[in-house]
Amino acid sequence: MRRELGMAVAVAVICAFLWYSNHHFIGQYNILDLLRSVGMLGILAIGSSLVIITGGIDLSVGAIVCLTGVLIAKISSPSTGGLHYPMWIGISVALLAALLIGIFQGLLVTRMGLQPFIVTLGGLMWIRGIAEVIINGRTISFGSSSFTNLANSGLLNIGHEAIFSYPFLGFVAAVILGGYLLHMTVYGRYLFAIGGNRDAAYYSGLPVKRVELGAYVISALTAGISGIFYASFIQDAGPTVGHGYELYAIAAAVIGGVSLRGGEGTIVGVIIGTSMMEVINNGITMFQWHYHNSKGHLRTFHLGTHWQDFITGAVILLAVIFDQVSHFVARRKRLKAQAAKTA
Amino acid sequence: MGQTQKAQRTKIDWGESLSANATQSASPVILSMRGITKRYPGVIALSDVSLDLRRGEVLAVMGENGAGKSTLMKILSGAVMPDMGTIEVDGKPVALQSIAHATLLGIALVHQELMLANNLDIAANIFLGAESARLGMLDKAAMHRESRKWLDRVGLHISTRTPAGLLTAGQMQMVEIAKALSHKARILILDEPTSSLSHSESEQLFRIMAELKLQGVSIIYISHRMEEVQRLADSVTVLRDGKNVGHMDRTEATKEKIVSMMVGRALNNWYPPKRNFTGQTVALKVENLHVVGTKSPVSFDVRAGEILGFAGLVGAGRTELVETVFGVTPPLGGHIELGGRHFTPTAPRDAIKRGIYLAPEDRKRNGLVLGMSVAKNISLPDINNYLPRWMLRPSVEQRVAQQQVDQLRIKTPSTRQLVGMLSGGTQQKVVLGKWLAMKPKVLMLDEPTRGVDVGAKAEIYRQIRELADAGIAIIFVSSEMEEILGMADRVVIMRDRKIAGIYPRDEVSQEVIAAKMIGE
Numbered sequence: 106m107r108r109e110l111g112m113a114v115a116v117a118v119i120c121a122f123l124w125y126s127n128h129h130f131i132g133q134y135n136i137l138d139l140l141r142s143v144g145m146l147g148i149l150a151i152g153s154s155l156v157i158i159t160g161g162i163d164l165s166v167g168a169i170v171c172l173t174g175v176l177i178a179k180i181s182s183p184s185t186g187g188l189h190y191p192m193w194i195g196i197s198v199a200l201l202a203a204l205l206i207g208i209f210q211g212l213l214v215t216r217m218g219l220q221p222f223i224v225t226l227g228g229l230m231w232i233r234g235i236a237e238v239i240i241n242g243r244t245i246s247f248g249s250s251s252f253t254n255l256a257n258s259g260l261l262n263i264g265h266e267a268i269f270s271y272p273f274l275g276f277v278a279a280v281i282l283g284g285y286l287l288h289m290t291v292y293g294r295y296l297f298a299i300g301g302n303r304d305a306a307y308y309s310g311l312p313v314k315r316v317e318l319g320a321y322v323i324s325a326l327t328a329g330i331s332g333i334f335y336a337s338f339i340q341d342a343g344p345t346v347g348h349g350y351e352l353y354a355i356a357a358a359v360i361g362g363v364s365l366r367g368g369e370g371t372i373v374g375v376i377i378g379t380s381m382m383e384v385i386n387n388g389i390t391m392f393q394w395h396y397h398n399s400k401g402h403l404r405t406f407h408l409g410t411h412w413q414d415f416i417t418g419a420v421i422l423l424a425v426i427f428d429q430v431s432h433f434v435a436r437r438k439r440l441k442a443q444a445a446k447t448a
Numbered sequence: 449m450g451q452t453q454k455a456q457r458t459k460i461d462w463g464e465s466l467s468a469n470a471t472q473s474a475s476p477v478i479l480s481m482r483g484i485t486k487r488y489p490g491v492i493a494l495s496d497v498s499l500d501l502r503r504g505e506v507l508a509v510m511g512e513n514g515a516g517k518s519t520l521m522k523i524l525s526g527a528v529m530p531d532m533g534t535i536e537v538d539g540k541p542v543a544l545q546s547i548a549h550a551t552l553l554g555i556a557l558v559h560q561e562l563m564l565a566n567n568l569d570i571a572a573n574i575f576l577g578a579e580s581a582r583l584g585m586l587d588k589a590a591m592h593r594e595s596r597k598w599l600d601r602v603g604l605h606i607s608t609r610t611p612a613g614l615l616t617a618g619q620m621q622m623v624e625i626a627k628a629l630s631h632k633a634r635i636l637i638l639d640e641p642t643s644s645l646s647h648s649e650s651e652q653l654f655r656i657m658a659e660l661k662l663q664g665v666s667i668i669y670i671s672h673r674m675e676e677v678q679r680l681a682d683s684v685t686v687l688r689d690g691k692n693v694g695h696m697d698r699t700e701a702t703k704e705k706i707v708s709m710m711v712g713r714a715l716n717n718w719y720p721p722k723r724n725f726t727g728q729t730v731a732l733k734v735e736n737l738h739v740v741g742t743k744s745p746v747s748f749d750v751r752a753g754e755i756l757g758f759a760g761l762v763g764a765g766r767t768e769l770v771e772t773v774f775g776v777t778p779p780l781g782g783h784i785e786l787g788g789r790h791f792t793p794t795a796p797r798d799a800i801k802r803g804i805y806l807a808p809e810d811r812k813r814n815g816l817v818l819g820m821s822v823a824k825n826i827s828l829p830d831i832n833n834y835l836p837r838w839m840l841r842p843s844v845e846q847r848v849a850q851q852q853v854d855q856l857r858i859k860t861p862s863t864r865q866l867v868g869m870l871s872g873g874t875q876q877k878v879v880l881g882k883w884l885a886m887k888p889k890v891l892m893l894d895e896p897t898r899g900v901d902v903g904a905k906a907e908i909y910r911q912i913r914e915l916a917d918a919g920i921a922i923i924f925v926s927s928e929m930e931e932i933l934g935m936a937d938r939v940v941i942m943r944d945r946k947i948a949g950i951y952p953r954d955e956v957s958q959e960v961i962a963a964k965m966i967g968e
Contacts, residue, residue: 289840291832298828301817308776308814309829309882310800368819439869 108362108428109374116381123388130391137266139387141256144276145334147379149350150357151283152327154375155320157358158287160300160367161214161221163321165228166328166354168236169206170347173199173332175236175245177252178342184248186240192252200329206232207325211318221321229351237344244343247336256338272334279327284372286323296320300367356417357382360424385420389413475503477539478666479524479555479635484533486519486690493519494530494690501635506657506667508681512710512929516690517670521637524668525557526550537635556628557637564620566613571595573612574627598626602656618649625656629665636660637668642676643763654680672761674703674966686710707962719934720913722953727753731921732773732804732890736782739765739772742945745782750890750921755912757936757953758925759961765945766925767809770892773923774806775799786889800829803889807879807896809925815879818868822860823849825867826882852881856911873897873904880911891915892923897931909935929961943967 123130149166156163180188181195206228213224247253259267259274269277287293295316298306307313336342361378363370394406408416479501486494494516501507511517522528524535526544534541537553544550564573571591572579580587580594595608604622612620621641628636638657642650657667657680671677677684684701686694686709694709731752736745742765750756758766772779775793783790786802793799796806808814816825823842826849827834834844849863858877860870867878876896883891893912897905912935916922926932932939939956941948941964948964 290838291834291840294824294828294831294840298817298820298824301819302813304814305817306828308774308796308806308808310795310797311828312797368817 107431109371109377111427112360112362112374112377112381112424116377116384119381119384119388123384123391127391127393130388133263133266135387135391137268137270139383140273141270141338142387143379143383144270144272144274145256145331145338146350146353146357146383147276147376148272148279148327148331148334149354150361150375150379151279151372152324152331153351153354154358154361154363154370154372155283155287155296156221156324157355157363157365158296158300158367158370159317159320160303161317161320162225162355162365163210163324164222164225164351165206165210165232166324166331167347167350167352168229168232169203169325169328170332170335170350171342171344172206172232172236173203173329174336174339174342174346175239175344176202177333177336178245178247179239181250181252182245182247182342183250184246186243186245187248192250196333199333200326203325203329203332204322207322208318210325211321214321215314215317225351233344240342240344242344244341246341253337253340256334272338275330275334279330280372280376283375287370287372292316292319297368300369302368353382356421360421362428381420381424382417385417386413389416475505477501478503478537480536480539481520481524482534482536484520484523484530484535486523486528486530492690494523497533497687497690497692499685499692501666501668502682503634503666504661504664505682506661506669506680508669508671508677508684509687510671510677510684510706510710511687512927515687515710517687518639519690520687521557521639521668521670524550524635525555525637527557551631551633554632554634555637556631556633556635557639558621558624558628558641559639564612564615564623567611569609569611570599570606570615570623571608573623574598574608574630576627578631594630595626598630599623601629602626603652603659616646616649618645618652621645621649621653622656629660633665635666635668637670639670640672641669642671642673650676672966674706677701677706678703703963704959707959707966710962720910722913722937727751731786732923733785734773734782735785737769737772737779737784738781739768739945740777740780741765741768744946746947747782748940748947748950750923752889752921753916753919754937755916755922755924755935757932757939758923758942759929759932759939759965760927760942760948761965762927764942764965766942767894768945769942770806770894770923770925771808773799774804774892776806800886803887804892805829805883805886805888805890806892807876807883807894809894809898811875811879816867816875819866821864822853822858822867822870822878822881823863825878826852826863826885829882830886848885849881852885856881856884857907871904873900873908876900876904876908877911880908884915888915888920890921890923892925894925895927896924897926897928929958929965932961933958941965 129135149170153163153166176199177195178187180190180198181192183189210224210228213219214221255271257270259270261268287296295306295311298311299313299316303313332347335346339346357378358370358375359365359378360381361370361374361376363374389408389410389412392408396404396406398404477500481497481499484494484497497516497520509517509520519528523530523544526547526549529545535544536542542553565576568576574595575591580590592608599608602622602625604619604626606619612623615623625636641653645653660667669677669680678701681698681701683695683697684706685692686706688710696705729752730749733749735747737747738745746769760766771777773784773793775795775798778794779792783792786804791798791802812818817828823845827845831845834841846863852858853860853863856877858881859874867875870878896912897908900908912922912924924932924935933953936953938950938952939961940950941961943965
C-alpha cells in the first residue's frame, strides 16, 4: 500500500504544480475531459492488471479497442461504408468478438502452454489486421449517429457538459466490480496466489488453468468496452485507433504498483496509475510558464505534444526505479534484522 | 552369464591396475584441506573437516545425505568460502575465492546435474568462457581441433560439432570431463557420476578414470554405491554430520566398516515415544502404481494412525512416487484405493478432494506462496469452501489460521506476516497448518525437516506423532535414516525407483536399511 500512497502523493503534487502554472487545469472543461480519459484508459488498465497479477501479460488490448470500433462502425454506422443496422447489434457483435478473442487467447495460454507474451503479441497484429481488412484500410465515420453522444454525455449536466460522463461512470463500475473481484472473492485470491507461485497454487489444488483463462477473457472484454467508448469519443473508426494503448494500460498498472512478476497489485493502485498517466498526458498541453524576455516583454512557454513520449517514458522509469529501491531498502533491513537475530 | 564374466574380468583388471599403483602412498600430496568449518544460519554444515589427496589417487568421499559432502566439494571448487580452515595445493596455502580461481589451480568439479548449454555444440561447450579468437572473431577451427584432442583423451569418438542436447547422459559427462581437462585440471571432483549413467556408460567412465590416474590426475569420487567405491577407490574418507569419522585405505575399506561409520550413532531421544501400533484399518492402498519414468509398478498400503517411513537415497524415486499419488504427474497405470474406493489421481485437486495431502519436498517452490501472509497460505486450498462463497471474510480466515498457529505453535508475529519472512521450520509448520485445517485422511510429508533447525525438528516430530495418534495415516519420506528409524512404524526402502523392501520398524536395523538403500 506504501507504493500506492507514494504515487497518490506524486499525482497530487503534479496536479498542484500544473494548477499553479495554468489555472485552467482545474477548470471545469479540462477536469471533465481528464475524468473521461482516465475512465477510458482505466477500464483497459483494470483488465490488463488482472492478467498481469497472474504473472501473464496481454498485449492485444489496443488491437481489440480498434476492432470493436471498426465492427460497430461497419455494422451500424449510418455513414458511407456502414451497413446501417441498429446500434445495439453492432455493439453486441463487437463485445462478442472481444469475448471470443479472450477465450481463444486464454486457451492458447492455458491449454497449449504458449507464452502469454507471444500469444498476445500475435493478437496485437492479427486482431488489428482483421479490423483493417473489414474496413479496407479506410476510416468509417459515425456521422450524425447518436452513438457519438455516448462518450460526451452522462449524468448531472452543467450546461451541456455532463459531470459524470458515461466513460467515467463505466470506469467507476469497473473499479467497483474489479475491486470486488480482486480483493473480496475467492477468484481474486486465486489470481494473486497463481501470480505469487503458480506451482504452490497447483499443489494446493487450485484450478490454475481456469482461473488464468478467466483473466484473459476479462481483459479482452474490458478492452471491448473501452473500445466502444473510444469509438464514440473519436467519432470514427480507423485502422490506427488504439495504437499502443496496450502499453499505456500496462504502464498505468505498473505505475500503480502492479508487479510484472505477478502476485502483486491493488485496484486503488490501478486508479492512481491511470490518473498519473492521464494527468501527465493532459499536463503536457496545459503546462505553461510566463516569463519576461530580455526586452521585458511577457512571453509564455509551452511544452509541445512532441514531449509526451519522453515525459511519459521518464515517469514510468522513475516509478519502477523508486519501487526497486524501496524493495532493496526493505530487503536490507530484513537481512540486518535476521543477522541480528542469529548472532 | 557372459556378461558377469566380463564384469568379473574388468574387476580383476582393476585390481591389477591398482596393485600396479601400490606405490601410491609414496606419491606426493597435492591437495590438503585442514580444519574446514562452514556454518549456515542455524546449521553447522562442516566442522573441522580435513582431507588429503595424493597425485594420481582416487579418493572416495562417502556419507549420508546432509553429511557435508556437497558443501566440502563446493568449497574445494571455489563456489563457497569456508568460515575457517586452510587449503593447500602443492604445499602452498591458497584462498579459493571463486570457481575461476579454483579452475586456474587445476581443480574442476563435474556436477551431478550436468551443466552444458544444450543449444551449443561440443566444441563450443568445451571452450565456453575460454573461447579462442583471432581479431575478435571466434577461431572455430582451432576450437574444434583442440576439442578433438580432449575428446580423444576421454575416449569419446563423436563429432565435435554435435549439439550437446543430443548427447546421452554418459557422453555429456565425458564432455564435462574433457572440458575440465582442457582447463589443465589435475584434481577432478566427480559428484555421483554414475547416478544417471547406464551400465556400459559407467564402465566407460571407469576405464577413463583409470587412464587419468595413470596420467597423474587425482580424482575425488563421491558416490553412494558401495561396489563402485570398493572397486575404484584407493582410499575412503567418511563424513557424518559435517565431521570426519574415518579414513581408510582400500584394503581396510569393507562394506560393513563403511556402513557402520556412515550411520553409527545412537538414536537421539528427541523422537516422541511410539504407541504400540496395532491399527488394522487400511487408509490408503496403492496398487501397481506405475510412476512415470520407472520400469516397474509399485504397491504398498498405509493404515490409519500409522507412520509409514520411506527411506532411500536422493533419486531413489520417493518424491516421484508421492507426487504421483498426489496427482502432480498422473500415473501410467495402476490405481489408488482410499476407504474402499478406487481412483486414479490426475491432478492435486483430485487427491485433495479425497483428503490426501502432500507437504512437498521443496516447500518454497511448491508448498507456499512466499509473498502472501500466513493466513492466506493456510486458507489457500480450502478457501473455496468458506462461507459465504461470494464474499471473503478476513475474520474467518484469520480465525482458522490462528487456530493452526496456536496448535502447531507457529512462531509468527501475526497471521498477517508474509510467509517469506519466516524461518524454514516455521514455514514448514505453515505448510502443515494449511493441510491440518482441512482434516486430512492421508498426509504425505516429503522431507518435512529439511532445512529445519534442531529445535523445530523435535517439535515437528512430536506433532507428526500426534497426528498419527489422532488416526491420520502418515507417509513420511526422509533421507535421514535416523529420522526414519525414530519416527516410522513401518519402513519402506526404495532403491533405483523400486521398492527394495518393507519392514516393520522393530525388525530392521540401521545397517540393514543402509545396505538395502545402497544395494548389495
